[in-house]
Amino acid sequence: MNKRNVLDYGRCISCKSCIAACFYSHNQQDHLEASSVLTNTVLQMNCRHCEQPLCEAACPQEAIKRRDDGLVIRSNMKCSACTSCAQACPFGAIDLEKTRHNLPKCDLCSWRTLEGKDSMCAGTCVSGARTFEDIGDVKAQRGNPMRGARTVAKTVRRKR
Amino acid sequence: MPETKKASCLFCSFQCGFGLEVDRGVPVRIDLDPEARQNRGALCVRGHYNLELLQHPKRFVAATVNRRRVPLGSALTKIAGAIADAKAGHGGGSVGIVVGTELSNEDYDAVVEFASKAVGTKNVAVAYDGSDLPLLAGGGAGDASPEDMDGAEAVVIVGDVFWGHPCVAKRIIASRHLALTNRIYTGNPSRTTTDWSADRHVAVRPGGEPLVLAALLTAMNAQGVPRVDLAKAAAACGMGAGEVEAIANDLKGKKKVLVLASTRLGDSTSAYLTGMLAAKLAHACGGKYAPLFRGGNAIGAHARVGSARTVPEVVKDVEGGKIKALLVFGPDVLQLYPGAFHADALDGLSFLAASAVFENDTAKRADVGLPQAAWTEADGSYSASFGIATTVQAAVAPQGDAAPVRRLLAALAEELGAPLAGGEARGEHPAWNVDAAAALARLASAGGDGVSFIEGISPIHRWDGAITGRMAFAQSLKPYCEIWIGEKTAARLGVHEGESATVATDRGETTIIATVTDRMPDGLVAIPSYVPDARSLMVWTPNAATRWFDVAASGASVRAGS
Numbered sequence: 001m002n003k004r005n006v007l008d009y010g011r012c013i014s015c016k017s018c019i020a021a022c023f024y025s026h027n028q029q030d031h032l033e034a035s036s037v038l039t040n041t042v043l044q045m046n047c048r049h050c051e052q053p054l055c056e057a058a059c060p061q062e063a064i065k066r067r068d069d070g071l072v073i074r075s076n077m078k079c080s081a082c083t084s085c086a087q088a089c090p091f092g093a094i095d096l097e098k099t100r101h102n103l104p105k106c107d108l109c110s111w112r113t114l115e116g117k118d119s120m121c122a123g124t125c126v127s128g129a130r131t132f133e134d135i136g137d138v139k140a141q142r143g144n145p146m147r148g149a150r151t152v153a154k155t156v157r158r159k160r
Numbered sequence: 161m162p163e164t165k166k167a168s169c170l171f172c173s174f175q176c177g178f179g180l181e182v183d184r185g186v187p188v189r190i191d192l193d194p195e196a197r198q199n200r201g202a203l204c205v206r207g208h209y210n211l212e213l214l215q216h217p218k219r220f221v222a223a224t225v226n227r228r229r230v231p232l233g234s235a236l237t238k239i240a241g242a243i244a245d246a247k248a249g250h251g252g253g254s255v256g257i258v259v260g261t262e263l264s265n266e267d268y269d270a271v272v273e274f275a276s277k278a279v280g281t282k283n284v285a286v287a288y289d290g291s292d293l294p295l296l297a298g299g300g301a302g303d304a305s306p307e308d309m310d311g312a313e314a315v316v317i318v319g320d321v322f323w324g325h326p327c328v329a330k331r332i333i334a335s336r337h338l339a340l341t342n343r344i345y346t347g348n349p350s351r352t353t354t355d356w357s358a359d360r361h362v363a364v365r366p367g368g369e370p371l372v373l374a375a376l377l378t379a380m381n382a383q384g385v386p387r388v389d390l391a392k393a394a395a396a397c398g399m400g401a402g403e404v405e406a407i408a409n410d411l412k413g414k415k416k417v418l419v420l421a422s423t424r425l426g427d428s429t430s431a432y433l434t435g436m437l438a439a440k441l442a443h444a445c446g447g448k449y450a451p452l453f454r455g456g457n458a459i460g461a462h463a464r465v466g467s468a469r470t471v472p473e474v475v476k477d478v479e480g481g482k483i484k485a486l487l488v489f490g491p492d493v494l495q496l497y498p499g500a501f502h503a504d505a506l507d508g509l510s511f512l513a514a515s516a517v518f519e520n521d522t523a524k525r526a527d528v529g530l531p532q533a534a535w536t537e538a539d540g541s542y543s544a545s546f547g548i549a550t551t552v553q554a555a556v557a558p559q560g561d562a563a564p565v566r567r568l569l570a571a572l573a574e575e576l577g578a579p580l581a582g583g584e585a586r587g588e589h590p591a592w593n594v595d596a597a598a599a600l601a602r603l604a605s606a607g608g609d610g611v612s613f614i615e616g617i618s619p620i621h622r623w624d625g626a627i628t629g630r631m632a633f634a635q636s637l638k639p640y641c642e643i644w645i646g647e648k649t650a651a652r653l654g655v656h657e658g659e660s661a662t663v664a665t666d667r668g669e670t671t672i673i674a675t676v677t678d679r680m681p682d683g684l685v686a687i688p689s690y691v692p693d694a695r696s697l698m699v700w701t702p703n704a705a706t707r708w709f710d711v712a713a714s715g716a717s718v719r720a721g722s
Binding site for chain 1 (some may be wrong): 189190192194199201202203204205207208209211212322323326327328329330333334337353354356357619620632633636637
């Protein structure tokens with residue numbers, strides 16, 4: 001699958017509906033990280049489902065695997081919440097959920113997207129900022145849309 | 161196999177459509193509905209609460225008498241007895257009924273019929289949140305359709321519409337991106353997210369929104385509207401007279417203009433004038449007008465129950481002892497109107513019954529509490545903004561003994577020997593006595609210094625927080641509430657970002673975490689009205705002309721620390 005979540009920061013109104021959609025459709029786990037930059041904007045740091053995922057390489061339990069369809073999926077059963085993947089991820093897209101002691105990670109809403117629907121965060125977006133598009137088309141039209149939060153803002157502060 | 165049922169969200173008057181995935185009668189997941197006419201699949205944070213609302217462990221699922229669980233039939237018999245006693249002793253007028261704005265049109269029909277046939281009272285009032293009633297009375301329900309948002313060449317937005325009603329944002333922002341000449345104009349005291357997306361943000365004084373609209377109408381030479389001194393009005397809104405004329409000319413030159421209005425807690429005269437002038441501005445430009453309300457079915461309540469009696473009048477009758485028994489269907493009046501509905505006054509009633517989705521403060525004080533079905537648990541029709549009539553079927557069965565209000569009322573009417581026949585109600589609307597010219601002149605000359613409070617709106621909370629405050633997402637994302645304070649004001653008062661600050665008014669004080677931002681102008685602090693402690697800092701004063709509350713914070717001050 002070549003489709004990925006793309007965010008247009010110019011249209012985002014920081015309403016957090018994408019985070020809520022992710023939270024409620026994943027058994028109340030935060031798969032979508034959010035950060036604020038000096039309170040002026042909120043950056044949603046979503047998993048890019050990298051071609052060579054560093055989180056997969058860092059995981060000592062082999063809980064994270066890149067599937068043939070391109071999705072990087074984490075197994076709840078194998079994960080020991082060691083946070084290696086969180087430290088390895090260059091985009092800050094994985095964070096420890098302290099209350100449940102595991103590391104929720106974006107699964108690109110595979111139960112929906114493999115049926116041809118939009119991911120929950122893109123479908124629910126109220127401002128049209130977040131879309132679920134073929135990454136090749138987006139690159140051709142708008143340049144590289146997958147820049148990480150660290151390349152957009154100098155200081156990223158987690159806001160939970 | 162799970163099936164997806166269509167449902168509507170009643171957290172605001174936009175009434176977004178969504179799907180509810182139900183597995184053997186149990187709601188399991190929210191699905192998006194791209195076919196929904198108004199929101200096309202988008203759903204804000206509050207919309208996602210609809211699933212948790214149905215599954216919440218603290219739902220009110222059994223009737224109570226003095227907070228002890230009883231069978232629903234016993235509770236209804238007790239209410240019927242109390243109504244009969246009040247009627248026998250003091251007449252039908254001694255019974256008051258207050259209904260919320262999330263009931264269905266059929267529920268409102270039943271309330272009106274129950275009040276007239278079974279009880280014989282005209283004391284029926286709708287508990288609108290904020291200034292929904294003045295906004296409705298001023299400009300009506302509007303004439304725009306959702307399709308008017310697509311490709312609008314100019315959009316005038318009054319109020320923080322994108323945070324109060326986030327699902328409106330997508331089509332408005334998309335229309336702006338269609339052509340370089342398309343414009344969004346906004347009016348708000350602080351630089352909200354709506355203003356962030358605008359081409360021109362007019363920073364008005366709190367309550368000064370009608371002044372901008374009147375100035376634009378004056379610059380357009382519109383007939384039948386109060387004229388204002390253009391230079392004075394523009395100066396009061398931080399603009400030059402030339403800029404007002406430039407915006408007016410721009411609006412006149414556009415073929416497709418849309419005016420949206422919503423209000424904050426504040427002066428009811430301003431809300432009335434905002435509705436009236438926003439509708440007139442739309443018509444002067446040959447465009448359309450759409451107001452957005454806090455109450456999900458505020459438009460339906462206004463049309464069917466009417467405004468012959470309003471909450472401030474019912475409060476007065478309760479305090480004066482004219483109303484002996486009060487029935488409340490839906491709202492938590494103690495939290496919705498803190499200080500206006502005195503807990504002591506409720507204790508002074510000879511009988512209080514309250515139905516609610518959660519056992520709220522009013523239901524806790526009630527002699528009889530009734531579990532009320534949520535909007536996705538009952539069939540019904542609703543009237544949304546943008547002229548949409550929504551008809552929904554129950555997606556799941558109500559929890560426990562919970563039932564729709566019309567079913568509770570039908571059972572009560574049977575007990576009272578006057579069964580309901582059904583039928584459509586049409587509310588009475590007495591004329592409003594607001595002197596627009598005098599009010600606008602007062603706004604143009606108003607000033608102030610020191611610290612004043614405005615209502616801070618959050619996209620993750622409903623305004624009174626009565627339901628959204630219980631939701632897991634709200635609690636996990638933002639376990640604390642915050643005040644927004646301008647950089648200059650914060651520096652002057654010694655308040656720092658992320659640290660606690662004590663906000664105080666004549667009504668008391670509370671300690672809240674401060675967010676220091678350049679979005680707030682000097683001297684203005686936004687307090688979160690969805691937090692009961694903060695909401696109760698505002699004073700709700702009845703206004704005889706508008707027959708609604710003026711909400712203000714007198715003696716406002718902020719200091720660092722707790």
